[in-house]
Amino acid sequence: MVGDGDVVMSDGADRHKHLCKVLYRKSPFADEDCFQPGEETRKYLQEECKVLVIGAGGLGCEILKDLALSGFRDIHVIDMDTIDITNLNRQFLFRSRDVGRPKADVAADFINRRCGHMGVNVTPHNCKIQDYAEDFYSQFNVIIAGLDNITARRWINSLLHTMVEFDEDENPDGSTIKPLLDGGTEGLKGQSRVIIPYMTSCFDCSLDSFPPQVNYPMCTIAETPRLPEHCIEYVLVVEWDKHFPNRKLNTDSPQDMKWIFDQAKERADTFGIRGVTYSLTMGVVKRIIPAVASTNALIAASLVNEALKISTYCGPVLNTYMMYMGNEGVYIHTFEYEKKDDCLVCSGTIRNLSMPAATSLQGLIDSLCADPSLKLQRPSITSDKAVVFMSSPLLRKDHEYKLPMTLRQLVDEGVLGENEVLIVTDPIIPSKLKIRIALT
Amino acid sequence: MIKIYGVGRGRGKEGENKPAAPKRQPGEIRIQKELDELELPPHTSIAVPDKNNLMAFHITIAPDEGFWKGATYKFVFNVPGAYPHEPPKVKCETKIYHPNIDLQGNVCLNILREDWKPVLSINTIVYGLLYLFLEPNPGDPLNHEAADALRTDRVNFARLVGRSLKGGVVAGESFPKLT
Numbered sequence: 057m058v059g060d061g062d063v064v065m066s067d068g069a070d071r072h073k074h075l076c077k078v079l080y081r082k083s084p085f086a087d088e089d090c091f092q093p094g095e096e097t098r099k100y101l102q103e104e105c106k107v108l109v110i111g112a113g114g115l116g117c118e119i120l121k122d123l124a125l126s127g128f129r130d131i132h133v134i135d136m137d138t139i140d141i142t143n144l145n146r147q148f149l150f151r152s153r154d155v156g157r158p159k160a161d162v163a164a165d166f167i168n169r170r171c172g173h174m175g176v177n178v179t180p181h182n183c184k185i186q187d188y189a190e191d192f193y194s195q196f197n198v199i200i201a202g203l204d205n206i207t208a209r210r211w212i213n214s215l216l217h218t219m220v221e222f223d224e225d226e227n228p229d230g231s232t233i234k235p236l237l238d239g240g241t242e243g244l245k246g247q248s249r250v251i252i253p254y255m256t257s258c259f260d261c262s263l264d265s266f267p268p269q270v271n272y273p274m275c276t277i278a279e280t281p282r283l284p285e286h287c288i289e290y291v292l293v294v295e296w297d298k299h300f301p302n303r304k305l306n307t308d309s310p311q312d313m314k315w316i317f318d319q320a321k322e323r324a325d326t327f328g329i330r331g332v333t334y335s336l337t338m339g340v341v342k343r344i345i346p347a348v349a350s351t352n353a354l355i356a357a358s359l360v361n362e363a364l365k366i367s368t369y370c371g372p373v374l375n376t377y378m379m380y381m382g383n384e385g386v387y388i389h390t391f392e393y394e395k396k397d398d399c400l401v402c403s404g405t406i407r408n409l410s411m412p413a414a415t416s417l418q419g420l421i422d423s424l425c426a427d428p429s430l431k432l433q434r435p436s437i438t439s440d441k442a443v444v445f446m447s448s449p450l451l452r453k454d455h456e457y458k459l460p461m462t463l464r465q466l467v468d469e470g471v472l473g474e475n476e477v478l479i480v481t482d483p484i485i486p487s488k489l490k491i492r493i494a495l496t
Numbered sequence: 497m498i499k500i501y502g503v504g505r506g507r508g509k510e511g512e513n514k515p516a517a518p519k520r521q522p523g524e525i526r527i528q529k530e531l532d533e534l535e536l537p538p539h540t541s542i543a544v545p546d547k548n549n550l551m552a553f554h555i556t557i558a559p560d561e562g563f564w565k566g567a568t569y570k571f572v573f574n575v576p577g578a579y580p581h582e583p584p585k586v587k588c589e590t591k592i593y594h595p596n597i598d599l600q601g602n603v604c605l606n607i608l609r610e611d612w613k614p615v616l617s618i619n620t621i622v623y624g625l626l627y628l629f630l631e632p633n634p635g636d637p638l639n640h641e642a643a644d645a646l647r648t649d650r651v652n653f654a655r656l657v658g659r660s661l662k663g664g665v666v667a668g669e670s671f672p673k674l675t
C-alpha cells in the first residue's frame with residue numbers, strides 16, 4: 057500500500073536515461089586514463105559499488121535520497137541515534153509515528169519501500185561507528201560522512217588512514233584506499249570535502265581551522281552566571297562530577313539529562329535567570345548546532361555528485377574543499393586544502409622492519425637512531441596496549457626497566473603485539489613514524 | 497586533477513564484524529609527542545600514575561616566589577579523546593586558598609576553557625598555572641572570599657595565605673599543612 061504521500065516512481069527501462077548519458081559518453085573533463093564510457097561503468101556503479109553513509113540525520117537523509125536517485129544500489133547506513141520529534145522538520149525520511157525508533161532502520165525502510173523496485177537496497181546499522189572494526193569498513197568502495205561532531209569525523213578519518221597498506225617502496229596500495237567524502241553544515245554555511253587517504257590532506261590537517269567549541273569562562277559560570285547556558289554549563293562541568301565522581305555523563309540517557317536539566321533550572325532560579333528548558337539543556341550538553349534544511353540539501357547534493365564521479369571516473373573530483381557561505385550573500389569557494397607536514401594522521405612514513413626476536417629494546421632504539429634515512433635522536437614508542445618507551449628525560453625512568461628486555465619478551469608481556477604497527481615520535485620529526493617489526 | 501585510478505576499487509571481504517580493536521586516536525599520538533617533548537619550567541614536575549595511559553597525569557608546581565612560596569600543589573590532568581579540539585580537564589587536587597581556584601579544585605584559567613585553541617599545548621597550560629601563583633587575579637574570582645581579601649589588603653591576604661599554608665583555618669575552612 058502506498059501511504060503518507062509516498063509516490064512510487066514510474067517503472068521503465070529508461071529510468072537511468074540521464075545518468076547513462078553521463079556514463080556512456082566521452083567527456084573532455086574526465087581523466088582519460090581512468091574513465092571508460094559505456095555499459096561496464098554503469099554495471100560497476102549498479103552491481104559492484106558499495107557505499108556507506110555515516111549518519112542518518114539532516115545530511116544523511118538527503119545523502120541517502122540522492123544516492124538512491126543517482127544510480128547507486130548497494131547502500132549501507134550507520135547511525136546510533138533514535139528519532140526525536142524535533143528532527144521531523146528536516147529529516148524527511150521520518151514521520152511522527154517513527155519517533156523513538158532507530159534512525160538507520162527507518163531511513164533504510166523508507167528508501168527501500170520507495171526505491172526498492174529500482175534495485176536499491178539500503179542496509180541499516182544501528183550502532184556507533186566505533187563498534188565496527190576495519191573489516192567492516194573495508195567492504196565499501198566509498199564512504200560519505202554526514203556527521204555533526206568532530207570526534208566521530210576524526211575517528212573515521214584516522215581509521216581509514218590506518219587501513220591503507222603500503223608496498224616496500226612505501227607507496228600506498230590504491231585498492232586499500234577508501235575515499236572519504238565529508239560534509240558539514242552550520243546554519244546557512246556548509247562545506248564538503250574529498251579526503252583520499254595519503255593522496256590529499258585529511259580531516260586532522262584542518263583541525264586548527266574548526267572553531268573550538270564554545271566554553272564559557274569558569275568564573276562566569278561559577279560566580280556570575282547571566283545566561284541560561286551558563287547555568288547548564290555549570291551543572292555539566294562542576295555539579296555532575298561532584299555528585300557522580302566516578303560516572304561519566306551519558307548524554308543519551310533521559311535520566312541523566314533530566315538530572316542536568318533539574319539542577320540547571322534550580323540554579324537559574326536562584327540567580328533569577330529565565331530560559332532554562334529541557335531542549336536548551338540538550339542543545340548545550342550535546343553542543344547541537346543549528347541546522348537549515350536547504351543547506352543540508354546543498355551539501356548532500358555536492359557529496360553525492362563527488363561520490364558518482366569518484367566511483368565512475370566520469371569527471372574530475374573536487375580538489376579538495378568546497379565552502380558554501382549562504383550567510384554572507386552567496387559565496388562558494390573551492391580550493392585545495394594543503395596537507396600539513398606535522399599532521400599526526402596522514403603525515404609520516406611507515407617502515408617494515410625485520411629483526412631477531414632476541415633484539416633488546418635498547419637494540420631496537422639504537423638501530424632506529426642509526427638508520428641514516430630516519431635520523432632519529434631520541435625516539436619514543438607506543439603500541440595499542442602500552443607505552444613501550446618514552447625518551448623524554450622527565451618520563452624515561454618509568455620505562456627504563458624495559459630497555460634490556462628482548463622483543464620476544466615484550467611480546468610475551470603484552471607490551472607490544474607481533475607485527476603490530478607501533479607509533480614512534482621524536483623531536484626531530486614533525487609528525488610520527490610508524491614501524492612494523494617482523495620477528496625473525 | 498587528483499589521479500584516483502584504482503582508488504576504492506579494492507574491497508575486503510564482508511566478514512563477521514569483529515569487535516573494534518583499540519586503535520590509538522590522533523589525540524593520543526599528539527599527547528605522546530607533547531609529553532615526549534615537554535620542557536617544564538623550574539619547580540614543576542610530571543608523573544604518570546598509569547604508565548601506559550598518557551592521557552591522565554599529574555603536574556606538580558612548587559612556586560618559589562609569590563604568596564604560595566614553599567608549598568607544593570598537585571594538578572590532575574585528564575585529556576579527552578577529542579584533544580586538541582577540546583582542552584584537557586585540569587583540577588587542583590591540593591586544597592588551596594586562592595582567588596582563581598575554588599575549594600573543590602576548579603581552576604579559572606582562560607586557556608583551559610574560553611580561550612583554548614588546538615595550537616596551544618600542555619606546556620602552555622603549565623605556564624598558565626604557574627602564572628596564577630605569581631599573579632592571582634581578583635577580577636576573575638572563583639573563591640570570592642579570597643578575591644575580596646586580595647583586593648582590599650594585599651598584606652593581610654599574604655598573612656591569610658601564610659596561615660593556610662601552615663595548616664590553619666581561613667574563612668572557616670581548614671587547609672592542609674604544606675610548609
Ligand SMILES: [Zn+2]
Nearest residue numbers: 258261399402
Ligand atoms: Zn592530515
